[in-house]
Amino acid sequence: MGRGPRAWARSSGLSLPLLCLWAACGSATSPPVLVSPVPGCPCRDPGLCRPLSGQNQLEVFAFDVGGQDWKHYDWSKLTTIATFGAYDPQLLCHAHANEVRVVLKGAVPIRDIIDQINRTAWVLSKVRLAKSQFMDGINLDLEEAVAYQSAEYFALTQLVKETTEIFHREIPGSQVTFDVAWSPDCIDGRCYDYVEIANSCDFLFVMSYDMQSQIWDDCVAKANAPYYQTLSGVQAYMKLDIDPSKLVLGVPWYGYDYPCTHLFEAGRCALKSVPFRGAPCSDVAGTQIPYKKIMQQVNKSITGRFWDDYQKAPYYIYMVNKTYHEVWYDDPQSISLKALIVKKFNLRGVGMWNANLLDYSKNATAEKQTEEMWTALYPL
Template sequence: MFNFSNMPCFLWLLSSLFLLCGASDKCPCERPEFCLQIQTERDFEVFVFDVGGKAWKSYNWSIVTTVAAFGKYDPELMCHAHSVGARLVLKGDVHLADIVDQNNRTAWIKEKVDLAKHQFMDGINLDVEQAVEAGSPEYAALTDLVQEISEAFHSQIPGSQVSFDVAWSPNCIDKRCYDYVNIGKYSDLLFVMSYDEQSQIWGDCIAMANAPLEQTLNGYDQFLKMKIDNTKVIMGIPWYGYDYPCLNLSQEGICSIEKVPFRGAPCSDAAGTQKPYSWIMKQVNSSLTGRLWDTKQMAPYFNYMDTEGKIHQVWYDDPESLCPKANAVMATGLRGIGMWNGNLLDYNNNPVAQQQTAKMWNVLLGC
């Protein structure tokens, strides 16, 4: 006999499935309920950027809450994420000069909302990263964009999530002088990219840590002093490092690097090459020095010689350097943690690689 006390839930499910089946887009999932957008909020977010392929099948889905799809749309990924209660969100990037015009901005927002609906996705991650002068038309347009796209997604896809990527500090890093206070107000999450922290080197042109601990944590202090809601802030960490060819390696182990200017700074990490954690774990074993540790920057590094006899210095993050960062997330009550990007670990069946990969996932929850 039907229990009428469950009528509201039954009607909600019935109406949702009716709308789903009646939609022009056919659900690609084995079970149609997996095409329903996720509406449940998580107290703690583990936010993963995915750049395509099938590495996602090896992610630690017991802790993943949101995946930002920066590769080709994969309906299988969407179905799996929804099956475990995790969100899959779009990538959003637009040339800011184009959306100063209200009509262009409205059209772009509609395009993204329609795409999210078409692909049964749960929101959007705004990854702009363009230089903006405070008080410029682009400055105002960017803030308006965040407000308007949040309103559009929330009204048309109930429970959807709008996140915005910011540099490691609000101090106009890379000339990104955004209206951080209002962007933080209008978005659901601020993903702080606590990496590429040598994108502008103002002092000596030398190889340094990708995300030095003290500098990284100081960035969060700056955001929180602006009264940005800490329960909206995600700490972003790197699952990659930088390989710097040394112009000279001093007796003290300091690696001088080529001067590659970036947005006003005379030097930058563009003198190096980004390398995935999977490559780093193999390279360190055949390096000249083995793993070394910098007590000031609280980061590991090593030196190696290439096939042409040139010395390189590699700086990266591993569980030891990530541990105090993950603990700071808990201590300061941030909303969660995430990484660029989930594909950069070694997911093969080698026992050593499996252990290394498991440690990188596990450290996200603190240590």
């Protein structure tokens, strides 16, 4: 991201109210024009309440679900934070000081925006909120099942177009993004117009995780984000002629803990059949587990860390109340392999769900594990 007047003022020690902007200064002999403080700005430097603009060489997109973990993120790597927790003005100021965008969460039942008047009203309400909180855009996260060419199908496409048009007009340089499943092939019934949506917004965040939401073959525990499945999903988007620069690859910073109805052998944990959206089996049979808890548990498990070379993912087994559990997750090895997909196909960038799932305590082991996860996002 370029170093404009705001960044130069911070590096030089000047505050923006005293900074003479080139366009407003006039001749060298003219008196300087002072920039007025931004009304309602929560930051000490009012320049930090001005929206960021420009495109990064590599997008690193993080979701934040609230709390104070953001104070310990690797700000040297981040470019965008999507706030899915309560609004925190301190987070905004800190992010802008580090040239990192902060964007709203955009979620609305699709049935509520079929009507054009309701749709426009919703978008305008989000623009007003973004302006009042000095944010840099919005991340649209809907994830509902939508039938091909239904009323919802067309309404969703129009929502993305209208959101992008209005945000770009009202907040110059703002960013509008849309979260999509790991593949465009109607995953979980999400039969969207992916081409038009990609054309309309700044980029798609490809949620390359929860890939066992619909298990059609053997009902056994599997990796949350198998490498080749991740790769095939990205390639499927590109086969639709979606420009790779419109794709950000999302990776999981969590895993799934599956209780086994029967453990045949390591890597063959039979699951209770829990149907989901037509599939006879799903990851609903397990529970999500954050990376920080996985790291506390893996070395105390029966097996320690195993590696599945076909799925290119780690897992381990433990027992509680006479029931075997198999935990599949991602770690620096599996994430760095997926991050290389970003480099190979020149994707827009990489991101994760979610940045709060690491251990940000001062424990030396935890600090090393956390640093390795942030580093894994950068392809070699």
